[in-house]
Structures are given as C-alpha cells and as structure tokens.
Amino acid sequence: MKIYEQVSASIAAHEIDTVFGLLGDANMYVASAFEANGGRFVRVAHEASAVAMADGFARLSGRIGVASVTHGPGVTNALTALMEAQRFPSPVLLLTGDTPAEATHLQRMDIAAVCASLGIQHEYIHRAETVGRDMNRVMRRLQSGPVVLNLPLDLARSPAIAGVDSVRPVPPTPVAGTSDLDAALGLLASASRPIILAGRGVAAAGAGAAIEELADLIGAPLFTTGLGRGLFMDHPRHLGIMGSLSNELAVQMLADADCIIAFGATLNKYTTMGGELTTGKQLLQVDNNPIKLGWLVEPAEAVVGDAGVVAAEMVASLREAEIEPARSWAAQAEKTREAIANWAPDDRGTSTTVDIRAASRVLNDVLPAHTAMVSDVGRFVGGSWPHFDQTGSGDFTAMTGFGAIGLGLAAGTGAAIARQGRGPVVVLAGDGGFIMHASELSTAVREQLPIIVVVFNDGAYGAEYMKLAAEGFDSAASYNEWPDLAEVARGFGATAHTARSTDDLRELASALGDVTGPVVIDVRLDPTHHIPF
Helix, strand or coil: CEHHHHHHHHHHHCCCCEEEECCCCCCHHHHHHHHHCCCEEEECCCHHHHHHHHHHHHHHHCCCEEEECCCCHHHHHHHHHHHHHHHCCCCEEEEECCCCCCCCCCCCCCHHHHHHHHCCEEEECCCHHHHHHHHHHHHHHHHHCCEEEECCHHHHCCECCCCCCCCCCCCCCCCCCCCCCHHHHHHHHHCCCEEEEECHHHHHHCCHHHHHHHHHHHCCCEEECHHHCCCCCCCCCEEEECCCCCCCCCHHHHHHCCEEEEECCCCCHHHHCCCCCCCCCEEEEEECCHHHCCCCCCCCEEEECCHHHHHHHHHHHHHHCCCCCCHHHHHHHHHHHHHHHCCCCCCCCCCCCCCHHHHHHHHHHHCCCCCEEEECCCCHHHHHHHHCCCCCCCCEEECCCCCCCCCHHHHHHHHHHHCCCCCCEEEEEEHHHHHHCHHHHHHHHHCCCCEEEEEEECCECHHHHHHHHHCCCCHHHHECCCCCHHHHHHHCCCEEEEECCHHHHHCCCCCCCCCCCCEEEEEECCCCCCCCC
C-alpha cells in the first residue's frame, strides 16, 4: 500500500463518500484510489468550482465537504472559493500537495505561506508514521472552518507503514451553556415593543420552535437575517428579512421597536443598515460564539449560549414572573404581515424586460414548493431575496461572504448532490456570475442533477452601473454583450427558457413540476432599474 491509498482510506473512514475535484499530478493518485474503493469523485471544469461545490455540499448537508486539486495553479485557482468558505465558515477540506523537491519545477509555490496570508488553516501529512494522527487532527480542525491538507507528491507515492493508521471519530461539538440571564431578562421585561431577530445560527441549532415560543410569550414580531431565511414562514407575525432587504411595509415596525433580541446573528451592516436600525433601542445579542458578540454593533446585554437553550430558559423565567405579552404591538405586527402578503411592486417591466420583483414573486409561485435555494451575489439580491419564501429552515444559503460573483452555480451543484432524492435546488445568479462558471453546467448535466438556475440577466454589472451613474460617469462602461444564455445552456445539455414577462414565467409552471436535470431560466431585465440593498 502507498501513502496516497492510506490517505484515501482514511478519508472514507471519516464517513466521507463524495469528493469534488479536478485531476493533476498532486492529487490524481489519491483521487483515483478514493474512486476505486467506491467513493464518488465529481469531476469539475475549474478548481474554484470544486471548492464551491464542497462548500455548498457542506452547507446543505451539515457534513464535511471535500475538494481536491493539484499544486501550483490548481491551488491558486481555488483561492477565491476557499476564501468564501472561510468567511462562512464551512467545514471544507481541500486536498492538494507540494510539488516534488525540485527548484525548477514550474508549479512550485509555498502553499503554507499562501494559506497563512489568507488566514486559512493548513496541515501536512508529515511522515509515513503519522498519517493517522495527521488525518485525525485535520478532521478536528475542520470544526472551525476550511483546512488545506498538504500531501507532498514525493511522500504520497512512498510506501505506507502497516499498522500505524488509527482513525478516530471527530468528537461532537459541545452545546454551549448560558451565562447569567438576570440582566437580559430585566431588559426583556422592560420592553414594550420588542422584536426578535434570528440568524443562520438559529437554523443551524434547530432552535426555531424555541424562538417562536419566546416571541409568542412577549408578543414580538419575528424577523430573520438574509441567511436565516426559511425560519418562521408560517408564523402570523413573521415580517421577513430585517435590514436593507426589508419590505417597505415592515420598516415602520423596525423604526418603532424599543428592543431587539438577536439570536445567532452577527448584526452586519446589511441587517442593521450600518447600525441605524439598532440606534436608540435596547439590544440583546445571543450567540454560542463569544467572538461574535458586539463584533459589529455593541449590545446593551450579551448572552453566550445555544439559541434554543437560552430561549427556553428565558421562556421559563418569564412565565414564572408572569410577564404579559405586548398585545397591541403583536396585533400591529399581524396586520403588517397581512399587508405584506397583499403588497405589489410598482411594476417597471417593459415590452422586452420584466421587473425583477414581479418576476421573483411569480417564480415563488411556480417553482416547486419547499426547494432548497443557493444564491450567488450581485445587484439582483435586492430585487429577488425578499420575494422568495418557499425554502425551509436551513435550506437557503448564499455565496456572499467574500463578495465574489460566480460561485453560486457550483455551490448549487454541490448542494444538489447533498440533497439528491429530496427535490430540486434553485440557484439564483446574475448574468455576469452565471457566465463566469457556466461551464459547470456540464458537471450538473453529467451528474443528472435537478437544478433550476434562475439567471437575472440585465446585460450589465449592475452594482457598477449604478456606482458609475452616481459619480457622473457613463454607465455604459458596465454593459456586457453576452451570447444568448439559453443557447449557451442548451449547448451544455441543459434545458433552457427565456422569459421577458411574467406571463412567460407563469407558462413554466408545468415544466418546473418534475425537474430531472439542469434547467436554466434566462430572465431578461432592464439594467437601468436599480434596487439597492
């Protein structure tokens, strides 16, 4: 047995059955061994996509995502997606390896130094006698974010030492306890117009029901962050996303609130409108990671603990104190929710383009119910995210951590592999992001994945369009002339449709009811219609 075979067996022993990758000298041996032993090796068109697929797989499955690329350009091509995984952070293992010890090797580079400069964890397989120990250490470090595993090529092809490999399961992450709640409970008891905000930490902890019970007890409206979408969908006081993506009818509730209780949310500039929404309000922040408390907005009170545990303790204490709910405030929230349900945008569609808000609302109706959703990043976010409410808790994620367009399609591909047998995955993308990695449609076609890719196509880099206009420059510099995106999709073997109106989208209802492979919907938009977020 060679060491590359030993590493492959160790990966499988850690209950990893899927690896995303692109072969090269550094990884072709271990990848081939993994596949030969029954593992699934998903071949990709670009190294960044391998990491993004592993990231999407991890986010939608809760399991470790594994990518494998070669040394040199394989690693550098993967760095943008690796930074996205780092910012989330996701348990993504990137398997690569140093070049042979030769000063003139074309692909030589210091992988450890690159990782250190980006703040990404780097580990080695050091020697033949340490393979098991090194692999176990890597698996533990994945609990805090991505790890680049460096298996030098010369070592990989060396003979393994029998009997030294000892694979141990990764211990479960302990549930954080709670610090003293007296001050936090006093803040809650004194609030007359509280709101509750839940982030992706609530979805990850499965704490939605506990948060709802607390909201009902105090009469609070419920908001989520962008990445907390899917929580509280059927609750009568759920008012959508808090912050720059709030429905205009919910903004007054946010303005009138005197207390915000935030669970599992970092309170970034989009959620708080740069701190504007928290100014003048009592802020209580709950998170199981103390580093996240007061990271961006300073709370009046902070509690370290699991969201569900803290919410349950709050409910028990408030019931014992016989706290009364804010009934008139709760009734106002219910009326606001009804108004939001009946709200319609001032349609800005033309004879050849559709208003993105109207398009998103129709798509929300015609897409299969309870789908998972993966979003790329771009101007389209402001006009689309607030209008989709068919994803369940934990079934929405977005490649927004590093602000890099183009990772959504690959992440959606990984998510679809993680969810195979549980319905389609919807990918939201802009035209620029889609065309950047459209080649990965070939991966989705080869793997026969049920992916619905919605491309919001305004023929421009939208954020740059508006920035140029605001500063007095010619916005035409942001325009792009793409080939017909539907034809591009068909060239890769996907089914494709073009939509220039809401009627075009409604006609897709039957076609989207039973998706067995990739479908691309090219939604044509007007680049001059800007919806900030």
